[in-house]
Amino acid sequence: MTELDLAVRNARILDGTGAEPFAGDLEVAGGRIVRVGRAGTQRAAVELDAGGAVLAPGFVDVHTHDDGAVLRHPDLAFKISQGCTSLVVGNCGFSAAPAVPGERDPTSLIGVTAAWTDLDGYAAAVGAAAPACNTMALVGHNTVRRLVLGLERREPSAAELERMRAEVRSAMQQGACGLSTGLIYEPGRYSATDEIIALATEAAAAGGLYTTHLRNEGDRLLEAVDEALTIGRAAGLPVQISHHKSAGRANWGKVGASLERIDRANAEGLDVMADVYPYTAGSGPMAQYFNAERPDPSLAEVIRFAACPARRDLEGRMCTDVAQEWGVSPAEVIRRVLHEPRGTETICIQFIIDEADVITNLRHPLMMVGSDGIPDLRGRPHPRLFGTFPRVLGHYVRDLGVLGLAEAVRRMTSLSCDRFGLVDRGRLVEGAWADLVLFDPATVIDRATYDDPHQEAAGVGMVAVNGVVTYRDGRHLPARAGRFLRRGRP
Ligand SMILES: [Zn+2]
Secondary structure (H helix, E strand, O other): OOOOOEEEEEEEEOOOOOOOOEEEEEEEEOOEEEEEEOOOOOOOOEEEEOOOOEEEEOEEEOOOOOOOHHHHOOOOHHHHOOOEEEEEEOHHHOOOOOOOOOOOOOOOOOOOOOOOOOHHHHHHHHHHHOOOOEEEEOEEHHHHHHHHHOOOOOOOOHHHHHHHHHHHHHHHHOOOOEEEEEOOOOOHHHOOHHHHHHHHHHHHHOOOEEEEEOOOOOOOHHHHHHHHHHHHHHHOOOEEEOOOOOOOHHHOOOHHHHHHHHHHHHHOOOOEEEEEOOOOEEEEEHHHHOOOOOOOHHHHOOEEEEEOOOOHHHOOOEHHHHHHHHOOOHHHHHHHHHHOOOHHHOEEEEEOOOHHHHHHHHHOOOEEEOOOOOOOOOOOOOOHHHHHHHHHHHHHHHHOOOOOHHHHHHOOOHHHHHHHOOOOOOOOOOOOEOOEEEEOOOOOEOOOOOOOOOOOOEOEEEEEEOOEEEEEOOEEOOOOOOOEEOOOOO
């Protein structure tokens, strides 16, 4: 008889399928779930009494920029404490692989200097770092394009396009789950739709998906959604709209029309889904949002400094407050910061989203949850880094009743795993990997705020990754049992 490594007794089991919870036990051996429901006769090495708390599959953060964090902060405390057990990296067109060893792009969100050339090399580095969470990677278009074309504002030649295709093909063969784009960013914004279709065709051939930070999330949101749908149809692969939103006050409410387009495309046979973070501010590299010579004055009004290596004193401050102190316009503050040494490494927070749109997004049955957190821990990061999943469960499920608990968990677990090719995860069934979270639905809540963003959530009692208890009653354990995952492989 196999030894039981872990047993969680007396739990309300939410199995991740959307079914309502049932009372029972869950037993683990060799990293996998061996029994769900009524207890067996054996005692486990680790016995936990859930006290009636909810036991669910560990959450999958489908939209992260943790490519560097899995190496630099392998305890991943900001993710584990939310109940996240798997991370999808390589989003918004920026991926750790392919890469040139020794190079680091400060505006790429990767946050680490490459010591590898391809996905296999990155996977080996992740394996050596032994992060606490499982890691699944996308291959990023910005990264591939920069490797082949630098920051040139032109179409690739036939030979260059073939090199780009070969990079995507290779990453897919090595287990990437799909191609990501960030068409708002440099150099992705210089590419035409046909270039993306050509690269997405490589992802399609390997059974992957296409995820996209749209070319425009504001005035031209609907046109940008149409471009994503065109790419999905032409390349023949599922489409995932990343951090779906309508940005800027003039565009608030447009997510409704955008979701209608997504629904219509699904009715016509295309496979389109989306993800969202539960906040009304975005965040990203400031140098990517502003023309350094003529910063957009209206965007400058809603900017807050998150990480600013050039001027640490600005971290946590609104640009408008700094402008008042300096006696200049907010746009001038941005211009000056971007011209400082290391100014282009600034990460900013933009208050550009309407709360009603966040709710509209969360109501949609094809909407997953992705934090989009940027793991620059030195400054004052956007609170989504520490708070996303508990915020959905506490604020939007319990307090506002925007969606049901079982449905919310389904969209953080089984839907996400099916979408991104995480095999044998996302459901509490016998044989699945034992990625687990135990939480109290009556108290679970985010505590990270814009002023105090490093606060871990409340109400998460236990997290296990591949059957190893990694977090318990507010304490992080030294276990680092995450694995590098490859699309579709068990
Ligand atoms: Zn993005």
